[in-house]
Amino acid sequence: MNSFFKNRSGNVAMIFALCLIPIVVLMGGAIDFSRQRGTEGFAQDALDAALLAIAPEAAGKSEGQLTQEGRRWFENHLQGAGNMDIDGFRIVVDGDNLTAYVDGHVDTAFLGLIGITEMEVHRTASVTIGLTKVEIVMVLDTTGSMMATPAGQSQTKLEALQDASLDMVNTLSGLSNGDGNIVMGMVPFATYVNVGPDNIDANWMDTDARSPVHADNLVEGLNRFDLYEHLGYAWKGCVMARPAPHDVQDTRPRTSRPETLFVPIFHPDEPDSRYRRFEEYPNNFVDDATSLGSGFLDIGNPVKYGLPLGVLSLIDGLSNGAVNRLLNEDDDDDDECEDDDDDNYGQGQECNNGIGATVDVLNPANWSEVDTNRNYQYYSDVTTEIGPSFACEMPPVVPLTTNFQTLRNSVNSLTASGSTNIAQGVVWGWHALSPSAPLQEGDEYSDRVQKVMVVLSDGNNVVVARDGHPGGSDFSAYGYMENERLEGVDGRYDTNEIMEAMDERTLLACQNAKDAGVRIFTIRLSLEDERSEELLTACASSPEDFIDVQESDRLDDAFRQITERISTLYLSH
Secondary structure (H helix, E strand, O other): OHHHHHOOOOHHHHHHHHHHHHHHHHHHHHHHHHHHHHHHHHHHHHHHHHHHHHHHHOOOOOHHHHHHHHHHHHHHHHOOOOOOEEEEEEEEEEOOEEEEEEEEEEEOOOHHHHOOOEEEEEEEEEEEOOOOEEEEEEEEEOOHHHHOOOOOOOOOHHHHHHHHHHHHHHHHHHHOOOOOOEEEEEEEEOOOEEOOHHHOOOOOEOOOOOOHHHHOOOOOOOOHHHHHHHHOOOOOOEEOOOOOOHHHOOOOOEOOEHHHOEOEOOOOOOOOHHHOOOOOOOOOOOOOOOOOOOHHHHHOOHHHHOOOHHHHHHOOOOOHHHHHHHHHOOOOOOOOOOOOOOOOOOOOOHHHOOOOOOOOOOOHHHOOOOOOOOOOOOOOOOOOOOOOOOOOOOOOOEEEEOOHHHHHHHHHOOOOOOOOOHHHHHHHHHHHHOOOOOOOOOOOOOOOEEEEEEEEEOOOOOOOEOOOOOOOEOOEOOEOHHHOOOOOOOOOOOHHHHHHHHHHHHHHHHHHHHHHOEEEEEEEEOOOOHHHHHHHHHHOOOHHHEEEEOOHHHHHHHHHHHHHHHHHHHEEO
């Protein structure tokens, strides 16, 4: 007997068995707690969706009816997500507010070893009956700098933007019940905004060349769409900024007010290399005509596009004496149209010679064919086709829609090129939310509709001033600076003055949209300077609606914050 009590050969197994129980409880308990938290998330999403579904038709219904309808929606949305048993569900009406409560539990798999067989789940959500719709438009910077991968980050800024945007679309589409209560749109922007080539015949486009902008770098009455067709190019969909103040306003386009119509871009042909006084003329797509004595007039000389010489009489800034001299110098035999005619006026466009002002010079039937060059020769990282739609590479605007797959496809198609014009991005974001043309998908402004704009940029507004360039700057939605379309730029200017003027236009566009009832969130991505912070903070509806993201890999966190705030416009947890 003494030897039995002294035998210790089974002690290790007994001790291990005793220790195993708390280990299993601890490890299994973590799994049970994780399942419970996951079920809470599923339950919250289902409760939100249920309230969104019943709120539009809630007026006049009893709490019992609403509870019955809400529970049906809740169970349908919860199906297949989590293992929750519903213990109680009710909806309480308090004035214009509906509040839903759900109580339930999930069975435990491991905690039962210590007597805990189930874990409780409690969720609540509220909605205002009067609020029936949320409209969101994402205004996204797609400039060339978005192709960069910041130091220490795992992907380009554009890739981070695409991932974060898709998360927002997926989250908000999950809250939608398919009845149009949540709609989304997107405005990619860079140098221009692309409204889509399908809008070529829209009644808000300047199809008859009546806007004063239409004549910039051409002549009055010359139709840009006719030039596109004559030269063999397709208009890609980008538009110019409207003349101030309409460039930062949601003025309804009217044919009776031509300045309110939208004009297609026509990036002018720039000087041939043999005439170059400036180092970079990337958009040289036709041969020049003989100089009119001014580099700026030469850029806008339509003769190089095949128009008859008589068009010279329509050029603003060219004196009658100069026109007569140029016309009278023409002594060629136009029946042969040879390139070596003695005045060499057309630089290869000799069929233009000898046609006087009596001919309808604006009629494409009287224009001559010209050779075009489409080979890009300058910036090694740019592959865009040169021509009148040069630098129009961003995908078109996506008007407000409930087709979230369309949005996903457009986000996935985003590319990065061009310079930054936040003002035009904001004003087209406003157009997208507006109930009036050019984009009319927005609902009327009211307390029942929340209109939200999310503006993201990784850079400052810029159009580079170019010393020695006849236009004085790069070409943009405002044309050249010599076109005097950018309000606030006068006389002698530099790049900084242009940036300041563009910032002012941006702030006006933001303020006008906010005054109309649009809530604006702004995001600054991977940029640290005082100018951008001041601009985007002032553009946002409140300082809290400006989010600074220095690490592009964390951009999804910023979009998630905004998505949560948008959700609370409709739902309060």
